[in-house]
Amino acid sequence: MKNVLVISQHAPFDDQHIRESLDMALIFAAIDQNISWLLSADAVLALKKNQQPELLGIKxxxxxxxxxxxxxxxxxxxxxxxxxxxxxTKENLIIDVKVANFEQQRALIAQQHQVVTL
Structure with a gap:
């Protein structure tokens, strides 16, 4: 089993970047890879509670x-x-996450066999 990290940096309503990252994570999980997902920059907003994308005409x-x-x-x-x-804070997010500082992110990336940035 390989370690695969998907990194997302784009806002949730900026094109389909987050959706593609989510799909990528699910595809790797389906083929039994050890998948991790790191959201940084504007991408953290994808995990914010009480989003209503339907108001923007988005699925x-x-x-x-x-x-x-x-x-x-x-x-x-x-x-x-x-x-x-x-x-x-973690309490503002829709799922349980691990919060990583810069050094922890760097160590996480170093542990991977494959890194995909979307």
Missing amino acids: NYFKTIKTLELYDVENIYVCEKSLMDFKL
Whole structure:
């Protein structure tokens, strides 16, 4: 089994970057890879509670994020600085995450066989 990290940095309503990251994580999980997902910069907003993408005419894929654990995608990381930039805490997010500072993110990346940035 290989360690695969998907890194997301784009805002949730900026094109389909977050949706593609979510799909990528699910695809790797389906082929029994040890998948981790790191959200940083604007991407942390994808995990914010009470989103209403339907108001923008966008399909609500945020519900799918909540099912990641069912697919054994349990290693969800968020950038500590990004949370602070948006004045968010773990309690403001729709799923349980691991908060990672810069050094922890660097160590996480170093542990991977494959890194995909979307």
